[in-house]
Amino acid sequence: MCPAQATKRQSAPLRPGAPAVEGNIAAKALYEEVAGRLRQSIFSQDLAPGDRIDEQALAQAYGISRTPLREALKLLASEGLVVLKPRHGCYVVQVSRRDVEEVFSVLALLESQCAYEAVEKAKPEDFQRLEILHRKLELCTRKKDRAEWFEINQDFHRALHEVSGNHCMIHLIGNLWKVMKLVRFHSLVQGRQLEQCLEEHSRIMAAIRLRDPAAVKQSMAAHLLSCGSATSEGYLPRHPMENAE
Amino acid sequence: MRQRRVTGREKGDVLGPSAPVALEVRSGTARTTAGPAWRDRRYVANRTFQVPNLTEFPHTRGLLYFADEGILASMGSPPSRTGASPPGERLDSKGLYQEVAQRLRERIFSHELAPGTWIDEKALAQAFGISRTPMREALKELAGEGLVILTPRRGCKVVQLSTRDIEEVFPVLALLESQCAFEATGKIRPKDLPRLKTLHETLEIHTANKDRGGWLKTDNDFHSVLYEISGNRWLLRVINDLRRVVLLARYYFLVEDGRLEQSLEEHRQIMAAICRQDAAAVRQYVYSHLISCGKAMAELPLPAPPEESAFE
Numbered sequence: 001m002c003p004a005q006a007t008k009r010q011s012a013p014l015r016p017g018a019p020a021v022e023g024n025i026a027a028k029a030l031y032e033e034v035a036g037r038l039r040q041s042i043f044s045q046d047l048a049p050g051d052r053i054d055e056q057a058l059a060q061a062y063g064i065s066r067t068p069l070r071e072a073l074k075l076l077a078s079e080g081l082v083v084l085k086p087r088h089g090c091y092v093v094q095v096s097r098r099d100v101e102e103v104f105s106v107l108a109l110l111e112s113q114c115a116y117e118a119v120e121k122a123k124p125e126d127f128q129r130l131e132i133l134h135r136k137l138e139l140c141t142r143k144k145d146r147a148e149w150f151e152i153n154q155d156f157h158r159a160l161h162e163v164s165g166n167h168c169m170i171h172l173i174g175n176l177w178k179v180m181k182l183v184r185f186h187s188l189v190q191g192r193q194l195e196q197c198l199e200e201h202s203r204i205m206a207a208i209r210l211r212d213p214a215a216v217k218q219s220m221a222a223h224l225l226s227c228g229s230a231t232s233e234g235y236l237p238r239h240p241m242e243n244a245e
Numbered sequence: 246m247r248q249r250r251v252t253g254r255e256k257g258d259v260l261g262p263s264a265p266v267a268l269e270v271r272s273g274t275a276r277t278t279a280g281p282a283w284r285d286r287r288y289v290a291n292r293t294f295q296v297p298n299l300t301e302f303p304h305t306r307g308l309l310y311f312a313d314e315g316i317l318a319s320m321g322s323p324p325s326r327t328g329a330s331p332p333g334e335r336l337d338s339k340g341l342y343q344e345v346a347q348r349l350r351e352r353i354f355s356h357e358l359a360p361g362t363w364i365d366e367k368a369l370a371q372a373f374g375i376s377r378t379p380m381r382e383a384l385k386e387l388a389g390e391g392l393v394i395l396t397p398r399r400g401c402k403v404v405q406l407s408t409r410d411i412e413e414v415f416p417v418l419a420l421l422e423s424q425c426a427f428e429a430t431g432k433i434r435p436k437d438l439p440r441l442k443t444l445h446e447t448l449e450i451h452t453a454n455k456d457r458g459g460w461l462k463t464d465n466d467f468h469s470v471l472y473e474i475s476g477n478r479w480l481l482r483v484i485n486d487l488r489r490v491v492l493l494a495r496y497y498f499l500v501e502d503g504r505l506e507q508s509l510e511e512h513r514q515i516m517a518a519i520c521r522q523d524a525a526a527v528r529q530y531v532y533s534h535l536i537s538c539g540k541a542m543a544e545l546p547l548p549a550p551p552e553e554s555a556f557e
Contacts (some may be wrong), residue, residue, distance in 0.1 A: 029397030080482075102479035106421070113420050114301055168413040 015017060031071035034062060042081055042092055043181050053082065053090040080179045095183050097232045103176050104228025111157065112175050112221035115204070118163040119213040126163045127208065133159060134205045141198045149194055156201070184237055200226065247306055342379035346386045346548055353392050353403055354458075361405035364393065391489040406494045408543050415539020420483050422468070423532035426473035426515075430524040438520065440470055445516045452509045457499045460508075461492070467512075471519070498542045508538070 038063075041047045059069045073090050076082045083091050105155045118126075133156045140149040200223040207215035258441040349369075352358045370380040384401050387393045394402050406414075444467040465488065472481050499505055511534040518526035 032397075099479065104476050105477065106483055109420055109424055110417070113417075164412045166416050166417065168410070168487070172487075174418070176479075176483075178271050 022147050029068075029071075030064065031068040031075065034064065034068055035063070035072035035075045038076060039081065041176075042076075047092050048200070049182055051092045052088075052095040053092065055090060079175060081182065093182060094180075095179065095235075097235055100180070100183060100232040100235055101228055103180055104224055104231065107173065107176050107180075108221045108224035108228070110169055111160075111224055113215040114164045114166065114169050114173065115160050115220040116213045117166065117219040118160040119211060119216045122163050122166065126159070129159055130156065130205070134201065137198060137201055143195045144194065146194065148195070152199075153201075156172055165166060180231075183231065197227075251324065273318075275325070280486065342382040342386070343373060345369065345373055345375060345379060346383035348373075349383060349387060350390075353387070353493065358403050360403050360493065362401065362403045365403040366401060391492055404490075404493055411491070411494065411539060411543045414487055415535055415542070418484065418487050418491075419478060419532045419535035419539065421487070422472070422535055423528040425472045425475045425477065425480050425484060426531040427478075427524045427528035428477060429471050429473075430519055430522060432474050432476065432525045437470075437474055439468065441516070441519065444470065445512065448509060448512055452505045455505060457496060457505070460499060460505060461496060464508075464512075494542060497519065498538070498545060500543070501545075504541070508534070524544075 038047070038053075047053065053073070055066065055069055055073070059066055062069070073082055073084060077084050077090075081093055083093050085091060122130075133152055135158070136152045137149065140146075140152060161173065164170075200219070203219040204216060204223060207219050275384060317405045349358070349364075358364065364384070366377070366380055366384065370377055373380070384395060388401075392404055394404060396402065444463055447463045448460065448467065451463055468488075470483075472484060477482070499508075511530065515527060515534065516529045518530055
């Protein structure tokens with residue numbers, strides 16, 4: 001019997017009614033563990049977009065039977081990370097440029113709405129936190145530290161999500177970012193100057209300082225849309241898209 | 246058009262216009278997937294198929310395909326509408342769990358299995374006279390539709406949305422659907438209008454007959470057809486996932502007096518705006534339609550305690 005583990009649920013799929021227990025110590029199902037590992041392989045590009053997932057080999061490597069592996073794959077498929085093609089097998093999703101554009105357009109909608117609500121609800125300590133994060137971003141830009149920049153960028157966005165408090169939106173945004181991780185958009189946006197990203201963030205911050213929700217919403221949407229076009233322009237799928245079977 | 250050997254459950258059914266999904270039909274060990282082109286009436290290998298609409302057969306989660314130009318969904322064979330097996334081929338034991346799923350679905354919609362109820366799989370399996378495996382498959386199908394949740398080591402529970410969930414979901418749906426409707430209206434072509442008009446007329450009929458189930462189904466079809474025109478598959482996918490989550494709650498909501506009429510009125514406005522291709526107006530009407538639905542639904546006495554969030 002495997003002992004119950006106090007593990008934080010990684011990227012739980014949309015599951016209405018699941019109990020929101022703080023520090024959930026119910027044992028994680030096997031397929032969830034497997035899904036977690038697979039997800040990591042995919043994000044680290046061990047399993048690259050378009051790669052076929054060899055179910056048999058994986059099951060052997062993980063020391064599990066086909067069934068939990070299949071369940072894990074179904075879970076990842078519902079998150080949009082893999083694709084199950086009948087008679088062909090399971091493939092890591094190949095994100096096309098169109099997908100990138102579409103996802104960023106949806107993200108623009110969601111993130112901007114989230115930011116709008118956040119500014120409406122934010123308290124002084126929340127504004128302070130955002131200021132601190134923004135100052136860190138300025139520092140990173142001067143130091144030209146990309147990795148750090150993206151970390152703090154994520155924290156900034158997450159801070160806004162938390163203040164808005166709309167779990168549904170946060171969940172959806174999380175799922176979409178996960179799909180974008182597939183295209184290693186971080187490295188793609190290498191092409192972009194940090195200065196430009198900072199410029200967009202400064203505009204958002206200026207609107208936040210004015211406590212102007214509409215302006216925040218507009219500048220956030222603009223930021224994401226320009227990120228989206230930068231990412232899709234620099235993006236070349238590794239495998240040519242096969243015709244759908 | 247690709248020719249494939251595909252066999253369907255019911256002969257003579259017509260491939261009708263429906264949501265941007267395709268159909269995976271099982272026949273013995275042969276499985277295949279239809280492409281997005283198969284939305285219109287097509288014959289394949291001398292058989293035609295019923296394309297299930299998203300209300301009755303929302304795509305099973307976990308079996309979503311990306312094709313080069315469209316999102317394909319894979320579903321099990323559509324369960325028989327009357328509850329009895331249709332004449333023609335039986336698809337091995339898969340037909341069994343379909344029937345069980347259908348019966349459970351009925352019980353859930355009728356509130357016999359109330360939201361939040363834990364489902365006793367063993368007892369039910371015995372009552373239906375089936376073994377655990379088809380029971381599990383039936384529950385998985387319902388889980389894919391958003392009607393139940395399967396929790397590992399704890400069992401199966403009928404979905405329960407709290408007031409907070411409703412308050413969170415509907416503004417998001419309003420945002421997404423209004424944008425989608427906006428984009429769709431911008432791209433609408435004359436040949437799309439008849440389909441929408443027919444669906445709208447069906448809505449009028451359902452309202453007159455006070456047919457909730459029919460209303461929900463046609464309403465979903467209407468929105469699917471409209472949103473598909475926008476061409477933003479990801480937006481559509483997110484919208485569909487959310488709509489599935491609130492499906493059960495919406496069914497209850499429609500019970501309220503005058504709610505069907507109210508929704509119909511809002512739809513009339515939307516339809517009129519679509520016909521005159523006023524994208525901004527469509528966006529506004531869809532937005533206010535969903536916000537008002539959400540507000541009204543949040544006032545219903547929903548059984549779950551408001552502290553639980555369905556999205557964590």
